Amino acid sequence: MQEKIKEIASRVRELRELSDISLEEMADYLQVQAETYQNYENGTEDIPASILFEIAHKLQVDMATLLTGEEPRMNIFTVTREGKGVSVERRKQYKYQNLAEKFIHKKSEFFIVTVEPKPEGIRPGTNSHPGQEFNYVLEGSLKVYIHNNEIILNEGDSIFFDSNYEHAMEALGGKPAKFLAVIM
Numbered sequence: 650m651q652e653k654i655k656e657i658a659s660r661v662r663e664l665r666e667l668s669d670i671s672l673e674e675m676a677d678y679l680q681v682q683a684e685t686y687q688n689y690e691n692g693t694e695d696i697p698a699s700i701l702f703e704i705a706h707k708l709q710v711d712m713a714t715l716l717t718g719e720e721p722r723m724n725i726f727t728v729t730r731e732g733k734g735v736s737v738e739r740r741k742q743y744k745y746q747n748l749a750e751k752f753i754h755k756k757s758e759f760f761i762v763t764v765e766p767k768p769e770g771i772r773p774g775t776n777s778h779p780g781q782e783f784n785y786v787l788e789g790s791l792k793v794y795i796h797n798n799e800i801i802l803n804e805g806d807s808i809f810f811d812s813n814y815e816h817a818m819e820a821l822g823g824k825p826a827k828f829l830a831v832i833m
Contacts, residue, residue, distance in 0.1 A: 658692035699778030713750035721753040757833040775815040782812040789826030
């Protein structure tokens with residue numbers, strides 16, 4: 650996984666430099682400290698998917714280009730067969746599978762996210778990012794932490810929220826949970 654993080658970081662740095670965007674300008678755009686952003690580009694800190702989405706927007710490239718190094722080509726439709734989306738472990742607590750990486754100029758990103766259960770009493774780390782997010786639970790149960798709230802979601806439940814607020818997901822019942830995430 651560490652090698653994949655370094656590959657993505659290298660693509661981000663190269664595209665930012667080719668776009669004549671300073672490190673400080675990108676950090677300011679993402680609303681993160683310059684040091685944090687520099688760690689993203691050095692590959693010493695994993696880039697959250699939501700931040701990667703915003704970087705792609707600023708660089709005017711598709712997020713798939715950053716993830717895979719290949720430019721999407723599909724512009725009428727794309728089909729992703731079960732289990733065939735590009736899988737990326739963006740954070741230790743989540744595994745993301747991109748469902749539309751081949752479609753060019755998307756206005757949002759679509760993922761199947763798997764959350765593994767944690768030992769009881771250990772709360773997951775939160776993150777925030779510009780935009781909005783929609784999550785639909787496919788399997789298992791989730792506890793969603795968002796802006797001082799804890800919401801339990803079961804299969805078939807969904808949540809739409811302002812992702813500028815700190816949020817996290819936790820699998821319940823000692824079993825993994827899977828959900829469809831749409832980041833806009």
